[in-house]
Amino acid sequence: MLTLTEIAELVNGVVVGDENKVITDLASLKTAKQSSLSFYNDTKQAQLLFACQAGVVLLRKEHSTLYSGNKILVKDPYLAYAQVSQKFKDISCESRGIHEKALISHNAAVHPTASVGAYSIVDQGVQIAEGVRLGTNVRIGANSVVGANTVIEDNVVIYARSSIGERCCISSGAIIGASGFGYAPNSQKWEKIEQLGAVKIGNDVDIGANTTIDRGTLDDTIIGNGVKLDNQIQIAHNVQIGDNTIMAGCVAVAGSARIGQRCCFGGRVSVLGHLEIVDDVTVYSNGFVCNSIRQKGEYASMIPVQKVSVWRRTVANINRLEYLAKKIKALGKPENDR
């Protein structure tokens, strides 16, 4: 529950309208009620703005005339909305303190302001900093470190010797520090290479549900500050990800790949092992990166679906491209083509 004055302060904006109006919830332009705050960022939504019932709308100065209700003028309505959303986060179901059914090793150091949910296990040598919240059925392996105000949700497993920074959020089912996938061929079998490294995660990192980050072989797997990983991402051993890089769901990065800062990967991007990707590289959804990328910019490799009948002919033509290319070469022969 915030007044327009309080919201304007939070987002560094200017109220036009009733400054004492109280906002109790957030909503899209379409579903907003008199109690709601909404935002206008996309000129395709001008019709929705016109008909909007929101108690207040965040918008840019130049769009001010498009809405007759209460408004707060800001530079970047989407960012302002993000900032407001954090005040409306649902905290009703948070556990507080150490649950009596949690198991804490006598050798673990858990800060008195931290909370640990039922049936969670904190092993020996673990350090849990102030304000940390662990969900239920969580395991924190021996000698791991969890930084201040980090949230680790239900059924997460953190293997031994992992290091998690401050203000991180790790969603349910994520597995941090499982064994990397390393084998040496031995006759026709595979000999396990024990994975003796760890996982080091910076500050302000988010990790999605059921995402897996393997520990390193000898050196560590390293996730930089401010990295955001969506659900079901697979990060293999010894990968390094630079600060503020963001990856959508189901991305997979193979062993020892090094990814720069501020990169942006769409869903299901694949990166092969031992590659380097420089800073500020964007890879579109489902892109297949099998060589190092040494130049910043945008990359892609996926083919959109077609009707199956059309696609079958396309595949047939792709499969005879070599023939078509030779044919073209033969047709152009008189001109002495390459």
Place this chain on the structure above:
Amino acid sequence: MLTLTEIAELVNGVVVGDENKVITDLASLKTAKQSSLSFYNDTKQAQLLFACQAGVVLLRKEHSTLYSGNKILVKDPYLAYAQVSQKFKDISCESRGIHEKALISHNAAVHPTASVGAYSIVDQGVQIAEGVRLGTNVRIGANSVVGANTVIEDNVVIYARSSIGERCCISSGAIIGASGFGYAPNSQKWEKIEQLGAVKIGNDVDIGANTTIDRGTLDDTIIGNGVKLDNQIQIAHNVQIGDNTIMAGCVAVAGSARIGQRCCFGGRVSVLGHLEIVDDVTVYSNGFVCNSIRQKGEYASMIPVQKVSVWRRTVANINRLEYLAKKIKALGKPENDR
């Protein structure tokens, strides 16, 4: 253990042979014994039917003469087999009642016929309807609702405020209602947009192992009635999936996509965000949907593997398609080509 008469009643079929014959197990035509029921649906299996030892075979009237043993004549043997299979489901390991090591909030309403496994946690405000079965190490977050006769298997996490319908089955490791992946750029960092919506799941929905369904940003993520989701599927925030749509393993649907009814997605299909797919669309395995699909039908976009030596030349030719196209244009110039 059922007699042929009981089975015929169940599947609306006609017994030809010993009506009192007792069936104790199900098997394929190849492995069936005298105690087994099998079914014949595929004319490629005529040889197997001929040699079959089953106590009874479900088949179509027109195939009746192909089998000399006991048989039950039905319209659709595969469907009839599905119906029988439900009677032979293994229930020996079901837990019953509230396990003494389960934690139930005093403010939760758990129907007396429901069961909750060991080390599971049911939070405040949760409503669990009749006949619900929760496995072990399950977490049901605050104020969630679980409809009658739904089964939630071991190590599933249901976040707060989720709504699950009746007769659903959620397999182990599924995560329902984790935070959607929403950030606003703020200088060179990412500002979290708190995800304040929930997940609403209809009746008769199946959700596979380690599948993740994120909660909505403001509005809810909605899964319709009769939807069937296989393992390791990722459904992002605010997605809507229409009734009776079915998706095979590893499908990923990005944020705010709206998918119609009775759609059928092969494994590993990808759908980008904010798209619409109409009813009755089939997308073949690994298809990449990056535009809305407004016409029902079948779609595809994947290229089959080739021998690596051949494939390398194919890729080289794909990468010089622009050159080849220009060459063709030049060759055809006299005819005033497009």
Place this chain on the structure above:
Amino acid sequence: MLTLTEIAELVNGVVVGDENKVITDLASLKTAKQSSLSFYNDTKQAQLLFACQAGVVLLRKEHSTLYSGNKILVKDPYLAYAQVSQKFKDISCESRGIHEKALISHNAAVHPTASVGAYSIVDQGVQIAEGVRLGTNVRIGANSVVGANTVIEDNVVIYARSSIGERCCISSGAIIGASGFGYAPNSQKWEKIEQLGAVKIGNDVDIGANTTIDRGTLDDTIIGNGVKLDNQIQIAHNVQIGDNTIMAGCVAVAGSARIGQRCCFGGRVSVLGHLEIVDDVTVYSNGFVCNSIRQKGEYASMIPVQKVSVWRRTVANINRLEYLAKKIKALGKPENDR
């Protein structure tokens, strides 16, 4: 902590230098200290070897002169390193014995040398052999069997009637034996086919974090001896995988596919259902296998990313391949082309 003599015995090598030198850790050539063992396998690393500070390096006889410090001459340095690594495995955080917060059914047979972690559940009829270690929050379903010296890490779920061999390692979050994905169409809905088979896993199998292996419909899903599966792999019902086959992260294999021995799949390979792949087939990362592979060898089908501007033209040209092919045919007509 091993002496060079002990290490040489282990890897069947010959010490050149101080046989009593004690090694306490493993490291790469770059980060090795006087206490470390390292290995030299790749002639691209000759510079690193030259500057290396390791207490001992494993290398081939023919490279012996490249390093002036202590060395152990071996046939295959990478394999020798793998064997040494197993002696340096971190065992400090292992639980021992049956934790007082573990629940063991009175009808389960747990060998006295086995250990079971806190909040784990071992159901009725389960057999746990000698030396088995179960992590925390693990569920072993009724009548399952776990072979000698197998390790099952935290938050793993093994469904009822599964069979796991000896010396296996199953990483956290893996789900073994969830229901296969089988439905018969019934009007416009889907009728569940109950999955009555099980999962059978051989000896020396590794299974990665959050990998899922479904139980069979009637017959079993079968994983051969020595199979190595990385994280987030999906194995559908009734799949059979031959001995010593290895699969990198995010591979998906659809129902009833049969995969041979000693196959090698890169990350994110997809295999459609009901196919057969013979022994010794390698499929490169992200390859799409939609037909049986009857000849051993290497297969691929993925297109590398390009700059988006280039890629857009490539896709446009792929989509008009049919037109280009016709054009070529028309141009070549006088020569009576196919």
